[in-house]
Amino acid sequence: MVDSVQTPGTATNQYCRPNCHLPLANALADEYNERPSWSHLTVDPMTNVMSSLGCTQVMYCAFRALLEKGDEVVLLEPAFDIYGSQVILMGGVPKFVSLKTDLSGAALTSNDVFTFDFDALEAAISEKTRVLVLNTPHNPTGKMYSREELTKISSIVSKYPNLVVFSDEVYEHIVFDPEESPHIRRVFATLPNMWDRTLTMSSAGKTFSTTGWKVGWAIGPDDLIKKMTDLQQWVNFSSPSVTQDTIARCLKKAREPYEGFKTFYDW
Ligand code: PMP
Numbered sequence: 001m002v003d004s005v006q007t008p009g010t011a012t013n014q015y016c017r018p019n020c021h022l023p024l025a026n027a028l029a030d031e032y033n034e035r036p037s038w039s040h041l042t043v044d045p046m047t048n049v050m051s052s053l054g055c056t057q058v059m060y061c062a063f064r065a066l067l068e069k070g071d072e073v074v075l076l077e078p079a080f081d082i083y084g085s086q087v088i089l090m091g092g093v094p095k096f097v098s099l100k101t102d103l104s105g106a107a108l109t110s111n112d113v114f115t116f117d118f119d120a121l122e123a124a125i126s127e128k129t130r131v132l133v134l135n136t137p138h139n140p141t142g143k144m145y146s147r148e149e150l151t152k153i154s155s156i157v158s159k160y161p162n163l164v165v166f167s168d169e170v171y172e173h174i175v176f177d178p179e180e181s182p183h184i185r186r187v188f189a190t191l192p193n194m195w196d197r198t199l200t201m202s203s204a205g206k207t208f209s210t211t212g213w214k215v216g217w218a219i220g221p222d223d224l225i226k227k228m229t230d231l232q233q234w235v236n237f238s239s240p241s242v243t244q245d246t247i248a249r250c251l252k253k254a255r256e257p258y259e260g261f262k263t264f265y266d267w
Contacts, residue, residue, distance in 0.1 A: 004245040012241045019229045020051035020217065021244035027251040032219055037190045047222045050229050052239050055170050055203040055216035060086055062199055062218065065227035066164055067092040071130035080139045097124045110142040116149055122156050131164050132157060134188060137171040147184050154191040163197065164224065170203040173265050196221050204247040213243040
């Protein structure tokens with residue numbers, strides 16, 4: 001952050017570009033475009049990246065931009081409390097679907113204890129559903145959705161052209177044993193026909209232990225990102241340039257060797 005403030009030419013004392021501070025948009029686009037699962041998609045830093053005051057405000061802009069009074073939002077519970085509250089604030093209607101639980105003792109990890117009831121999910125989604133919120137790794141259980149689960153969800157979603165999916169992945173780097181149980185990061189948007197209707201959301205707060213800096217972002221198709229940016233323009237106009245510039249630097253550094261580990265993320 002000191003570098004962000006002191007380096008001449010970074011303009012970090014001035015209003016930020018309302019979509020996202022450009023160095024942060026570039027750093028995020030570079031990172032997403034390098035991932036094998038994104039190889040058939042290209043994230044354009046100018047039009048596919050939006051940043052705001054943490055993932056919370058990103059989500060607020062997304063719900064505000066999309067929901068009309070009475071629109072339904074499907075949430076898988078247990079769920080992070082802000083989802084339902086934001087939906088109610090917008091005049092939307094949260095519809096809860098419980099994850100299935102297997103407490104028999106045979107299931108060893110949260111991935112096995114909390115499973116999907118696909119019939120219940122299918123029954124909850126209708127023409128009235130505007131948004132489905134996915135959260136993986138999941139707060140509060142730690143469950144990480146498998147590729148099979150995500151693929152099955154995408155086949156339900158594809159029956160409803162009006163439905164937008166938020167994939168909240170703020171805990172994407174915080175997994176117990178990445179080799180044994182990898183989080184399938186940033187995958188939902190890359191499944192067939194899902195890019196145009198998915199906002200992949202994340203935040204620097206958890207990854208860099210900087211929740212107080214409130215830097216979150218969404219990656220998605222031009223039209224959805226534009227709607228959110230237009231909205232941000234009339235809510236907070238823009239978010240702090242300093243913290244966004246700093247996180248742009250952190251994203252680059254985090255991929256370099258750190259404390260004897262291959263990267264900061266491995267550490
Ligand atoms: N999504 C989930 C699942 C969370 O747990 C949190 C924070 N507890 C957020 C989003 C909000 O993140 P931020 O601090 O970036 O607003």
